[in-house]
Amino acid sequence: MTINCKGQLIDLSSPKVMGILNITPDSFYDGGKHKDEKSILLHVERMLNEGATFIDVGAYSSRPNADHVSETDELNRILPIVNLILKAFPNILLSIDTFRSEVAKQCIEAGAALINDISAGTLDDNMLQTIANLHIPYIMMHMRGTPKTMQQQTDYDNLVKDILFYFSERIAAAKALGMVDIIVDPGFGFAKTLEQNYELLNKLELFKIIEKPLLVGISRKSMIYKTLKTSAKDALNGTTVLNTVALQKGASILRVHDVKEAIECITLVKSLSR
Structure with missing residues (x-):
């Protein structure tokens, strides 16, 4: 199971890590933490040295009830950072966390390697065609509504079946345009209650039916710290536990x-399977 990033084949049959770089002032955990060039580069260097295969850069917070950011502001935030990094x-494999096709296009043209879209193309009608034209890997996530409205849209007939159907439709639309390297993200915390997040994780192996690489993003999320009655800052141990389950x-x-x-999670889980 491989994806082609800028001519480099990445084998995802051996799990990989995507490090997060938020350059938004209002992200739930590290908003405003990386706001000058030195701190950004030090953070990226540290993640690469620790073993990250991808670095995911986002300039639009997708936390629940996040403020709207215009396309111009998103581009003005993210392009200088892409160029800096x-x-x-x-040789970095830079992932761009955006649901806007123009942001995706300009960042890829600047040298980024893949796009991570929380909306799977549903918030921008031009996104799938743009990705197909660029011939790059595409991460499509499950979400309903927008970051501002998603937590009011948690009613499902059958949670896992509904999400699998969503992906079958989005993957079919992507394939029809000639897209090849598709990764799916079930969207923990996006239009899902705390209980639904755990149901999703508990049944995660059912996503093998899609036959696409699976990305899991649960790092320090509220499904962890609310369950443990703590905070995002103190949710690393819980994150490690659930990442192990996901693997x-x-x-x-x-x-x-x-x-x-x-x-370390990946190394230990691999040792178990051996």
Whole structure:
């Protein structure tokens, strides 16, 4: 199971880590933490040194009730950072966390490698065609509504079956345009209650039916810290526990704030399987 990133074949049959770089002022965990060039580059360097295969950069917070950011503001935030990182780390595999086709296009043209879209193309009608034209890997996530409205849209007939049907439709639309390298993300925390998040994780192995690499992003999320009655800041141990479960149930990529600990999860789970 491989994807082609800028001519480099990445084997996802061995799980990989995607490190998170938020450059938004209002992200739930690290909003505003990385706002100058030095801190951004140090954070990226640390994640790469700890073993991250991908670095995911986002300039639009997708937390529940997040403020709207215009396309112009998103581009003004993210393009200088993309250029900064690529100048310092020319071989980096940079993922762009955006649901806007123009942002995706300009970032890929600047040297980014793949797109991570929380809406699977449902918030921008041009996204799938843009990705197909660019011939790049595409992460499509399950969500309903927008970050501002998603938590009011948690009614499902059958949670896992409904999400699998959603992906079958989105993958079919992508394939019809000639897209090849598709990764699916069930969207923990997006239009799902706390209980639904755990149901989804408990049944994660059912997503093997899609026959696409699976990305899991549960790092420090409320499904962890609310259950433990703590905070995002103190949710690393809980994140490690649930990342371990995700790996045992078939996750190909862990999207995390803490790369070292995620790499350790992968190493230990691999040892178990041997």
